[in-house]
Amino acid sequence: MKISILTKLFFLSITGFIIIVSCSKEKLEDDTPTPIVKEVVPKITPKGTEKYLSKNSDYVYNQEGVKTYQLIFRDDDLYKINADPTKEEYVEAALVFEGDTISPVGVRYKGSIGAYVGCVSGRDWTNPSGYKTCVKLSMQVKINWQDRKERFYDLNKLQFHSQNYDKSQLRERLGYWLFAQMGVPAPRSVHARVVVNGQLWGLFGLTEEIDNRFAEYFYKNGKGDIYKEVWPLKPTGEVQTDKAFIDALKTNEEKPDVSFFKEFGSAFAASNTTNAKDLVRKYMDVNQIISYAVVDRLIRHDDGPFHWYCNDLASCYNHNYYWFEDKKNRKMHLIPWDLDGAFEHILRNTNNITPIADKWGEISNNCSLINLGNPAFSQRSAACDKLTAAWAGFKTEYADLKKHLQQNILTDEKTIKQMDIWAKQIEPFIKEADAFHNSGITNEFNKKATSEATWNSAVNTLKNQVKFARTQQ
Template sequence: MKISKRVFIFFAFTLFSVSCSSSDSPADERVSSTEVTTTSIVAEDSEEDKDENDSSPPIEESRDSSYIFDQNRLHTFELVLPQSALDELDADPMAEEYVEGELVFEGETIGPVGIRYKGSVGAWVGCVGSGEIFADGGAKACTKLSMKVKINWDDPDAEFFGLRKLQFHSQNLDQTHMHERLGYWLFREMGVPAPQSVHARLVVNGEFVGLFALTEQIDGRFTRHNFEDGTGNLYKEVWPLRSNGEPRTGEEFYEGLKTNENDDDLDMSQMVSFAEQIATKEDMQETMRQWMDIEEIISYAIVDRSIRNDDGAFHWYCSFEEANFGNECNNHNFYWYSNPSTGKVHLIPWDLDNSFENILFDANPVTPIPDKWGETRNGCEPFSYGMWNLTQRSAACDKITYTWTTFDEEYERIYNEFMQGPFAKEQVESLLDTWEEQIAPVVREAAETHDDALRFEMWQNALNRFRQSLAHARGEEIPKEFFNSSGRFNDIEIPTSNPNGSLNMEDLSGLTEIKLSITPEPIPGQPWTGVLRGEGLTPGLPSAVFGCPGSSLPNIDLCNMSNMLAIAFANEDGEIETEEFSVPRIPSEGGCFLVGNSGPDRQPNTGDEQGGFICTD
């Protein structure tokens, strides 16, 4: 096979791990010695429990979720199901339909249970069908996909260590494998109700699949573990105010209700009243104190902004079709709980797999939030931002969020407590060191077992970058090679000649002397791991590497829907060499690697926008 090279100047479309995934996560933590145990499971979608760490009690002595979410143990779970049922799941993971199976854990078989794949938008990136980002269906294309096990599959009262659902998150877009576990731990340490999360080893029909994040389901069991009165209503992704400031109706809250929905005496007046009073009252701070625990919600905001949870409650997406947000601006990845005894409402974080990504620079093409806490822009009208030029609205334009931003004294005090406590270098480094040691054997096992698994060295490199990004978030100086000022990619624009967001070959005009090479040679239809090198790029600027199908020439219509594969900074001689990266499968019809950088300091059309591609032929 021969490698075909063509180089053009083009507007660089850079695609990192895409967000808006709808995955669940449990988190609680404290760490000491690690113990690996084995477990087998069958699963479905649901909600469940949360617990504090136990000091590794024997299974007979502890039948609650603290044993499952023990930070000192790395459990193995096995799912057992008929091959025909597994084939049915693999044929269309996005159907998210349960099949019957069994869960095996520490020699005990639990069943029947419901098992399915789970996710939305980002969870399927590159892993269904032909590997496009926003796939609308197709067969399983990656070894690991997030899975859900429903313990109460045929018995509504069945439980497993106090849980009715188990959620295994693939972490395919998180090369550190630490985002969920650390993120939820930080929220919980700051007194924010949040799920527990640990790592788990998963086996399906006797075959090792990989390392997953086992994250607690947010449901009625979660509320009973986290609140003295957990019998209240739990709502998913219903913000009390619409983007125009009007309060949500009872019907809208009911659509997001996750508990008590079948109660004859269902009462949603607490949440409806909260929305109505926030929308109409003048004294916002006093009203907010009446309805919320200010220490708790300011702690939520501080953790959220420190870890750049940019795909959470403070990102108001506008008209983002692929995420089904409709025509108005909406946020997602959160729950509300209304406590009937205290009259307070509580915000609960959810889906942290894309957190931490944008600390050093805007690495994700979808999620970056440009505003600092309390800032607004564009007169509170939607504005375009990020690599994909998507529209969003400033979070502080929402009356609820704006009110939180006015608690300046509380924010400063709690921020200092966070930086000197849970987020302090010694604390976080100790956790990461312990967790890294705990999961390293399973990361290596996966790399040695599956061609599309994350390479062990790549995982270690990702952890190194992760530690540097956390240091930067704490205000520490970090080596220059790790740091790029936030927003460097935001001058990448889609040509106005093609408003649907794709490029035509006519847009790639003006040859330039960029030379690209890849080692080893990719083989169509096979997985690939290697390095890309380039010459003739702008010194000191980041270059994005992404891929799309194509032979001799890239299929440009699909390139803007491809996943970002790597990023590298050109040295003073204009040369780049990526770290080793992997592609689960080179398209059978051939594949192309595209490289581009975008000019300095977010200034478009500077003449520095460069790019090239190299294709199999």
């Protein structure tokens, strides 16, 4: 490996080592000494034979085990991002993985409001602010930092999700797996053990970034762009503006061409009940989009594209989804996102903010605002949107696909067995974080990591919710 001047400075700046001591009785992976960066994050030029350059992303998202990722920051940089995580500012760090060091990379905290609830010092959860108070916060690691050309197992970014909200640590992974089982391209998700500056942070969900690498992996016969959280139609039923489409682009931002997405939106803006289903057939894969709706509704992904939050009828919006615009084959694909609340509203509504008021395709209050108990979070029925209403018109297809999901996938032999496999994988790391972070803390509310007892209870709750979903009409 070629050693740059900065790399030499890196090694000169090592003033000591921190030994990561496993608190689990089991031997855990990669408990190796970690150098402390005091002065500069090294610039390491790969020699070209590193494993991360020769294998593709299937290695990262292999479902067979839990891998350890180490991040090394300058103390000042770690202090900087911890002082105000909600700024989501990148700082430099080194990524150490299975004997290879990728340095520098960019690292920032990430997430919507829910990712910071209870984890920053500010008191207004609707406008998170302040310093970091949780052990874990979701992070993005940018491999293509400072125009780096080499990818990490063919990836440009890594996303580590804290899963602080989900005590089972399984909902997100399970949700994406179910979409994939039904033939819907969805981010791959595994678990990862994360160590920062020699200190165990714990177990994270490592979930695939939806970007050009995702598009090339899942849509090998297509060519187009990724958009985040832009609906083709405004709440008024008109097609979105060019600016809205351009602002939502996640690929090809330098030379945006939104003409096909706009054509798609314009077609449905002008549609009626007579031709709407034909337009779906023209612009989408019917089996794929109806499968999407079936999974979304059966897992109660109530904070996704079918939840329209409204201040008034003109300002309704939805979120937590992406689009792939396949210009080559002239098809649009909806991609699921942010599933850490999957199944939570199955048995009962666990809060009065995210639940959707209607069953699939139904309309409440004549498309006026709906209030489920929290006036700050009114909503409108999803089927008031022309595009969603067009999908809801495929009643036979929806019923058949729902039956398939309930009878052939959400079974003890398939889904519960898969959950047991994952639970066995992550149990040693739940125990490790419990012992490492909760030593001497007896009050469950004050524990810094999910305790083993809380985790076991949450896994059993999720299993019961999955079993109940089989019976949903």
